[in-house]
Amino acid sequence: MYKIAAVGDKDSICGFASLGIHIFQADGAQEAAKTLRRLAADHYAVIYITELLASQITDELDRYRHLPLPAVIPIPGVKGNTGLGMRYVGKSVEQAVGSDIISEDDRSSKGI
Amino acid sequence: MAVMNINPTRMELTNLKRKLITARRGHKLLKDKRDELMRRFLELVRENKRLRRRVEEGIGQANMHMAVARSVMSDKSLDVALMMPTQEMSLDITQENVMSVLIPRFNTKMKTPDAHDIYSYGFAFTPADLDVAVKSLSDIMPDLFRLAEVEKACQLMAAEIEKTRRRVNALEHVLIPRYEETIRFITMKLDENERSTTTRLMKVKDMMLAKAHHYM
Numbered sequence: 001m002y003k004i005a006a007v008g009d010k011d012s013i014c015g016f017a018s019l020g021i022h023i024f025q026a027d028g029a030q031e032a033a034k035t036l037r038r039l040a041a042d043h044y045a046v047i048y049i050t051e052l053l054a055s056q057i058t059d060e061l062d063r064y065r066h067l068p069l070p071a072v073i074p075i076p077g078v079k080g081n082t083g084l085g086m087r088y089v090g091k092s093v094e095q096a097v098g099s100d101i102i103s104e105d106d107r108s109s110k111g112i
Numbered sequence: 113m114a115v116m117n118i119n120p121t122r123m124e125l126t127n128l129k130r131k132l133i134t135a136r137r138g139h140k141l142l143k144d145k146r147d148e149l150m151r152r153f154l155e156l157v158r159e160n161k162r163l164r165r166r167v168e169e170g171i172g173q174a175n176m177h178m179a180v181a182r183s184v185m186s187d188k189s190l191d192v193a194l195m196m197p198t199q200e201m202s203l204d205i206t207q208e209n210v211m212s213v214l215i216p217r218f219n220t221k222m223k224t225p226d227a228h229d230i231y232s233y234g235f236a237f238t239p240a241d242l243d244v245a246v247k248s249l250s251d252i253m254p255d256l257f258r259l260a261e262v263e264k265a266c267q268l269m270a271a272e273i274e275k276t277r278r279r280v281n282a283l284e285h286v287l288i289p290r291y292e293e294t295i296r297f298i299t300m301k302l303d304e305n306e307r308s309t310t311t312r313l314m315k316v317k318d319m320m321l322a323k324a325h326h327y328m
Binding site for chain 1: 150153157160161164167168171172174175178179182190191194195197198199200201202203204205207214216218222223231232245246249250253256257259260261263264266267268269270271273274
């Protein structure tokens with residue numbers, strides 16, 4: 001039986017508690033990294049983390065990137081969308097194809 | 113391309129020829145695997161992007177309502193309202209095998225059967241915005257899980273594609289040319305040996321004839 005967690009500043013994640021997701025408050029990179037490691041070792045299969053925190057601990061995130069579990073998913077927090085999540089998807093494409101062809105599609109379709 | 117450092121013998125030649133056939137077949141198989149992986153990967157990535165856009169929008173909405181709720185009620189009462197969740201979510205994980213990449217599939221399970229049982233507070237002392245915030249979060253919940261699933265699948269597949277691509281390239285540009293080169297080298301060497309043996313035999317024959325018939 002696996003569990004789901006949300007990591008971030010309190011304002012961003014308190015809503016998730018009502019859905020039955022376990023919330024873990026973390027402010028600052030060090031605390032977030034520690035929480036992430038603890039959760040990964042403790043049967044959490046999906047860990048949502050605010051983009052703000054995720055951007056501070058990208059090394060930690062990369063560690064779980066190619067493991068089957070847990071899935072660490074960046075989500076926007078109250079401070080808004082930093083685009084980190086999308087960049088991460090682009091990174092996968094770049095790794096597989098050699099260049100980020102999908103994002104370029106998006107950009108050209110928007111006419112930028 | 114460098115020729116391998118082996119003895120030019122017939123045995124090595126047969127071995128090499130067998131290896132070359134295996135390498136060619138492996139190359140073809142890996143190439144097919146790469147192509148199929150790539151096709152599925154691109155499909156997944158498109159879905160990933162779509163889901164992400166939707167989820168990010170949904171969370172933005174929820175956060176907006178939450179901010180309004182927070183401004184109306186005190187921090188403490190908000191904490192109290194969300195302190196004891198009625199809902200508890202857990203995951204069952206099954207694995208799906210896509211071209212030998214094991215991809216996790218998440219099945220969510222709720223503690224209470226009613227999916228609308230998400231309000232962990234009485235409605236008397238909380239603003240409606242809190243309800244809306246919680247509701248909008250619960251609305252994007254299925255997307256949120258699907259996003260986790262798809263994003264993980266993308267990451268795992270990307271790693272596998274990279275690995276497969278390297279193998280294909282190594283076979284195509286290093287291993288197979290090297291085998292071919294070496295096979296050519298050994299064949300040439302063996303032919304050369306044969307020619308030199310023939311000339312030597314002819315020479316010996318001449319010498320023997322000369323001795324027998326007292327020519328010259």
